[in-house]
Amino acid sequence: MRVVHATNVSTPFEQRDINPPRSGTVCNDPWVTRPRTERRRKALLAAAKQAVRERYAEFDLGLDDIAIDVGCSTRQLQRVFAELADESFRQHLLRVRMDKARRLLSRRKGGLTVRATAPLVGYRKPSGLRQAFLRFYGMNPSEVQVPLDYDELWRRKEERNMKKLRERQDVRSSER
Numbered sequence: 001m002r003v004v005h006a007t008n009v010s011t012p013f014e015q016r017d018i019n020p021p022r023s024g025t026v027c028n029d030p031w032v033t034r035p036r037t038e039r040r041r042k043a044l045l046a047a048a049k050q051a052v053r054e055r056y057a058e059f060d061l062g063l064d065d066i067a068i069d070v071g072c073s074t075r076q077l078q079r080v081f082a083e084l085a086d087e088s089f090r091q092h093l094l095r096v097r098m099d100k101a102r103r104l105l106s107r108r109k110g111g112l113t114v115r116a117t118a119p120l121v122g123y124r125k126p127s128g129l130r131q132a133f134l135r136f137y138g139m140n141p142s143e144v145q146v147p148l149d150y151d152e153l154w155r156r157k158e159e160r161n162m163k164k165l166r167e168r169q170d171v172r173s174s175e176r
Contacts, residue, residue, distance in 0.1 A: 044070055045084050048077055049092065056096045057122050063089045097121045098136045101129060106144045114141045 051069045055061055066089070067074045081089045101121045104112045112120070118129040133141045 041080050041084055044072055044077065044080050048080070048089075049085075052089075052093055052096055056093065056100065057120055059122055059124055061093065061122060094132065094136060097123075098133060101133060101141065102137070102144055105141050111145050117141070 047070045048066050051066045052061075055065070055069075058065075063077060064074050067077045070077060078089060081087065081092065085092060087095075098121075101117050104117045104120060105114070114130060115126045118124070118126045121129065123129040123132070130141055133139075133144075137144075
C-alpha cells in the first residue's frame with residue numbers, strides 16, 4: 001500500500017500549472033472551450049434550427065422534441081441556444097413561426113386568412129396567433145394582409161355573380 005503524505009500533495013491549481021495542456025486545448029483556462037467542442041456546439045445549433053424549420057407547425061413542439069431529433073440532452077441544447085444563438089429556444093421558435101405567418105398572410109394573391117394560417121404555423125386557435133403576432137410585430141395580422149383595391153373587389157364580385165347566373169341557367173335548361 002502506498003502512503004501519500006500531505007506535504008507531497010499539490011493543489012489542483014499547482015498541478016494545472018505543472019502539467020502541459022492536453023492536445024486540442026487552447027490554454028489551461030477551464031472557461032475557454034476547445035475548438036472541437038465549439039464545432040460540435042455549432043453543429044448542434046445548426047441541426048436544431050433545421051429541425052425547428054421542419055417541425056414549427058406542430059402544436060406542442062418543445063425543446064425536448066428537438067433535443068431527441070438532434071441527439072442530445074435538453075439542458076445541453078438549452079445551453080447551446082443561450083451561448084451561441086443569443087436567444088432562447090422559445091424565442092427562436094416564435095421567430096420562425098411569426099416569419100412564416102407573415103409570409104402566408106401577406107401574399108399578394110391568395111393570401112390566407114388568420115383562421116387558415118393559425119394551424120399551419122403551430123397555433124390551435126386564430127386568437128393565439130393574433131396575440132402572438134401582436135406581441136411580436138406590434139400590429140394585428142390583418143394589417144399585414146394586402147387589402148384589395150376596389151376595382152379588384154368589384155371584378156371578383158361580378159365573376160361570382162356571373163358564375164351563379166350560369167349555374168342557374170344550366171339547372172333550368174336541364175329541367176326542360
